Amino acid sequence: MKLTFALLLLALTATPAHAQGGPLTVEGGLMFWTIVIFAALLFILWKFAWPQILGAVEAREQALEKQIAEAAQNREESARILEEQKKLLQDARSQAHSIVSEAGAQGERERTLVLEKARQEQEELVARARRDLAAERDRAIADLRREAVDLSLAAAGRLIGQRLEGDADRKLVLDYLGTLESQN
Amino acid sequence: MTRRILGILTLTLALLHSPAAAQEHGVESQESRVDGHEVADAGHGPSDQIDITHHIGNSSEIETPFGVIHLPQWEPIPIGGILLDLSPTKHTVFMAFAAFVVGLTFLLSARSVKRAERAGRPAKGFAGAMEAMALWIRQEVVLPNVGHHGAGYAPYLLTLFFFILVMNLLGLMPWGATATGNISVTAALAVIAFLVIEISGMKALGFKGYMNTIFFIPAGLPGGVGGAILKPLLLVIMTPIEIIGKLAKPFALAVRLFANMTAGHVLVLALIGLTFIFKSYSVGIASSALATGIMLLELFVAFLQAYVFTLLTAVFIGLMRESH
Numbered sequence: 001m002k003l004t005f006a007l008l009l010l011a012l013t014a015t016p017a018h019a020q021g022g023p024l025t026v027e028g029g030l031m032f033w034t035i036v037i038f039a040a041l042l043f044i045l046w047k048f049a050w051p052q053i054l055g056a057v058e059a060r061e062q063a064l065e066k067q068i069a070e071a072a073q074n075r076e077e078s079a080r081i082l083e084e085q086k087k088l089l090q091d092a093r094s095q096a097h098s099i100v101s102e103a104g105a106q107g108e109r110e111r112t113l114v115l116e117k118a119r120q121e122q123e124e125l126v127a128r129a130r131r132d133l134a135a136e137r138d139r140a141i142a143d144l145r146r147e148a149v150d151l152s153l154a155a156a157g158r159l160i161g162q163r164l165e166g167d168a169d170r171k172l173v174l175d176y177l178g179t180l181e182s183q184n
Numbered sequence: 185m186t187r188r189i190l191g192i193l194t195l196t197l198a199l200l201h202s203p204a205a206a207q208e209h210g211v212e213s214q215e216s217r218v219d220g221h222e223v224a225d226a227g228h229g230p231s232d233q234i235d236i237t238h239h240i241g242n243s244s245e246i247e248t249p250f251g252v253i254h255l256p257q258w259e260p261i262p263i264g265g266i267l268l269d270l271s272p273t274k275h276t277v278f279m280a281f282a283a284f285v286v287g288l289t290f291l292l293s294a295r296s297v298k299r300a301e302r303a304g305r306p307a308k309g310f311a312g313a314m315e316a317m318a319l320w321i322r323q324e325v326v327l328p329n330v331g332h333h334g335a336g337y338a339p340y341l342l343t344l345f346f347f348i349l350v351m352n353l354l355g356l357m358p359w360g361a362t363a364t365g366n367i368s369v370t371a372a373l374a375v376i377a378f379l380v381i382e383i384s385g386m387k388a389l390g391f392k393g394y395m396n397t398i399f400f401i402p403a404g405l406p407g408g409v410g411g412a413i414l415k416p417l418l419l420v421i422m423t424p425i426e427i428i429g430k431l432a433k434p435f436a437l438a439v440r441l442f443a444n445m446t447a448g449h450v451l452v453l454a455l456i457g458l459t460f461i462f463k464s465y466s467v468g469i470a471s472s473a474l475a476t477g478i479m480l481l482e483l484f485v486a487f488l489q490a491y492v493f494t495l496l497t498a499v500f501i502g503l504m505r506e507s508h
Contacts, residue, residue: 024367025367025368026367026368026371027242027269027273027366027368028266028267028268028269028368029260029268029269029270029271029273029276030242030273030275030276030366030368030369030372031368031369031371031372031375032268032270032372033270033272033276033279033280034279034363034368034369034372034373035372035375035376037279037280037283038283038343038344038347038372038373038376040283041283041286041287041343041347042339042340042343044287044291045286045287045290045291045339045342045343046339046340046343048291048294049287049290049291049293049294050290050294050318050338050339050342050343051294052294052295052297052298053290053293053294053297053314053315053318053319054318054319054322054338055298055301056297056301057319057322058335061335
């Protein structure tokens, strides 16, 4: 279809241009002039008209593009700075956290230490008190026992009407008391 | 009466087929009717015939309200067996005039825009309108279609648009001639468009990428023996198709502009011709009203076709630059 049309066009153009030819006649001279005139017009306008007419818009466009690029760069920069700040903040926070926890642990250690010490002191105190008490009691018992021996001897001497003052007598009573103690 | 209607029909036929028809018939009496030139020569005397072909065709003389200007005839220059006749014709003159008008308009507009810019205010009046039109073409036609960095193609496309527009509009003037109604002019513009499209492809895609738009092998072919057979086969089939595809675009551009400009003028002339055929007031009024309507339509078409030629060239450049 296209080929036949192209052939037809060729046939139409190939016919000698008697008079001026038909509307489908391709005139080489006119094509030549078209190209020449268009090229000249394009050159003149490209050089002297379009830059002036489009210049303002192009300048504005370029300025806009530059601004957009700058804004993008600024945004990147600020994002970077923000990230940095966040990191710093994070660091500070973790540092503070570690300090606080360290202090807490330290405090705990101190507390247990103090407590331990207090307990030991208290225990020591109690032990000493108990020891003192025991010594006191022993002394008291010994005193009581001596008193008891003296009393028993005095009572027994009055009873048998003689003075029981010999060491042998004292030993007898003490032995007796010893048996009582063992009986108990 | 019927003879005249037949005459119009012959003219329409002649419009489609003129040289061939002239050759076929070849009879003197037919020739004088079919061939516009001789009728026009004879038509210095009173004639009730309108020769449409003569009005829309090219010739070496220009009709003005003050008489006919005969353009000089130069000896054709032989270039490799082809005779190149560089003598100015009606269409050459109107084309040059259009270029002069466009050049003058935009040189003056540029000066006035520059002056306004220096004064820190927008351009006013005619220059402002021209600036707005140029900007509109740049923003709405060139940049969206040509693709990224399309601003470099704006000067060419702007010049193309206004050049075609003024040539179209000159054809609507009394005693005017439509250079864009001549296939040689539109063909030459299409040749330039073709070169611009292909060179833009070479610039954007590189030599290898550009060659891919001619010798195209689609991706995803099977490898091995099947691919080894398929690839040459596809090359043989696709290469002519790609080349035809490249040539069809400017061909369509040329024919579209030529056919649109020619058709409108034939219609207007045919409508006016009805008056002379029927020689009646009522037909005269009706056909004049119709012709006025068609003229208004033509005014629109003059803008539309300049726009379409420019838009399609921009689209083709964009397609070429984007193709892989």
